[in-house]
Structures are given as structure tokens and as C-alpha cells.
Amino acid sequence: MTIRRFAGIALDRPILMGIVNVTPDSFSDGGRHGASAVAVAHAEALAAAGAAILDIGGESTRPGAQPVPVDEECRRVVPVIRALAAAGHLVSVDTRHAPVMREALAAGARIVNDVTALTGDRDSLDVVARGRVAVVLMHMQGEPATMQAAPRYDDVVGEVGAYLAQRVAACRERGLRDEELCVDPGIGFGKTLAHNLALLRALPRLRVAGAAMLVGVSRKGFIGALSAAATPADRLPGSLAAGLAAVEGGADILRVHDVAETRQALDVWRGIRRLE
Numbered sequence: 001m002t003i004r005r006f007a008g009i010a011l012d013r014p015i016l017m018g019i020v021n022v023t024p025d026s027f028s029d030g031g032r033h034g035a036s037a038v039a040v041a042h043a044e045a046l047a048a049a050g051a052a053i054l055d056i057g058g059e060s061t062r063p064g065a066q067p068v069p070v071d072e073e074c075r076r077v078v079p080v081i082r083a084l085a086a087a088g089h090l091v092s093v094d095t096r097h098a099p100v101m102r103e104a105l106a107a108g109a110r111i112v113n114d115v116t117a118l119t120g121d122r123d124s125l126d127v128v129a130r131g132r133v134a135v136v137l138m139h140m141q142g143e144p145a146t147m148q149a150a151p152r153y154d155d156v157v158g159e160v161g162a163y164l165a166q167r168v169a170a171c172r173e174r175g176l177r178d179e180e181l182c183v184d185p186g187i188g189f190g191k192t193l194a195h196n197l198a199l200l201r202a203l204p205r206l207r208v209a210g211a212a213m214l215v216g217v218s219r220k221g222f223i224g225a226l227s228a229a230a231t232p233a234d235r236l237p238g239s240l241a242a243g244l245a246a247v248e249g250g251a252d253i254l255r256v257h258d259v260a261e262t263r264q265a266l267d268v269w270r271g272i273r274r275l276e
């Protein structure tokens, strides 16, 4: 059996993408150099704990978040990407803006992680196709600033699945190959609690043949809605439970804040399942 791959990584076991936010509110010292150095050190620690991919983002896409100017987004992420790529890490850039993608790829990023599945900027598919890099295509209904106001679907699983298949087809038309494609149902992006749960239960149906599947549940709001975990910092146990459920459903990659803890949970789960 040939082992499936994404961005050069073998998908014969669950892969962790470590989240590195380079947003001013993430860092107490406020200074640009300080923020970059702290982000690089944090990313190095995530890699040492078992993250195969380091996901660098300079714009929060949490519900209600306001957009960041593209120049500012580049100033935040490019130095961090350059340092991590130079140190040999596999880096993804979490952005929906083509100019940021272009600069991130020039700095050494090998994956574009786009919450708009390359629909948010008319140049982004071109940047990815010309750059010959891998892409994570995520489903979102609406825009981060307003997406949680009134999410509505007739058939959330059918609609998200059809959207992901259509975005994979658009990428294939531009020459992207299977090992460069990954889909993501976009948990929490224009979805109610019922929508998120329906998608997590239906992950096997959301697969697009040939493409990898990534799921991001780490510290998300639905965990608070199902438990007493009021703030994101309280949601590690729920994140581990949801992450394991996603892997059971066929997720190849988990996007997580807590890499060491998720690695341990996955190692135990794999042992019980006799997956050596």
C-alpha cells in the first residue's frame, strides 16, 4: 500500500499542526522584535513537542475579529516564517490575502492555510499554483466579523462537502496534485453548535478522494457550549476529546495549541487501537 502524503509528510499516523499566533495581543512586551522572537521560540517548542507543521498567523479570524491591514500582517508573520524555515521547519501561513501568501512563500513557507479556501482574494489560487506549494482549503460561511450572527444551512453536511469538493476541483484545474491538497470543514466558522456537531459526526462523508483532511477544534467555542469551560484557556480537556473524535472520524491533521498534550492523547489512543 502506498502511503498518502501532504506537503511531503507521510499521513500514516495523525499529524499535528501547531498554532503560532503573531498578533500583538498575544504578547505582553508589545515590541515588534520581541513579538517575533517570542513567536519563534514558541514555535520551536511546539516543533520539539511533536508538531510536524508550524502554522503562523498574523490576523485573528475568531468570531467578531476585525481585519488587519495586509502590510501589518506581513510585518508580523514574515520574520517569524523566515527564521523557522531557515531552521528547517515545515511552515504554513494562515492568511486569506494573496500579498501575504506571496511574501510568506518567498520567506520559506511551504503551505498556505486559507480560511476562505482561496476564494477571499482573486489572486490567491494563482499564487499557490505558481508557487507549487500545498494548500489547506477551509469552509467558512460569511466573514469572521459577522459569521456567527445567523449561520444557516438546509443541509450543513451536504453543503460543506460539496463546497470542499468544488474547491479541490478548482485547484486541480490549476495543476495542483493530490499531495498538495487538504480540506477542512471549518469548525466554528459560520456554524451553530448543532452545525459543528453534525460536521464532526460526518467527517468520513466530508473527505474528498485524494486530498488530506485537517480539523481544527482546539479551544473553540463549541467546547465551552458543551461543558463548563468558559474561556479558551480552560478548554484543553475538551479539545483533546474533540481531537480524538476527529481522528476517529478520519482526520489526518489536527490544528492545535497544545501539542505535547495532544501528542500524548494520540499516542495512548493509537496504542489502544493497536496502531503501532
Ligand code: HH2
Residues within 6 Å of the ligand: 019, 021, 057, 059, 060, 061, 062, 065, 094, 113, 114, 115, 136, 138, 184, 186, 187, 214, 215, 216, 217, 255
Ligand atoms: N481555526 C482558526 C484559524 N485558522 N485554519 C484552519 N485550517 N482550520 C481552523 O479550524 C482554523 C484555522 C481559529 O481562529 P484564530 O482566531 O486564528 O484562533 P487560533 O489561531 O488561536 O485558533
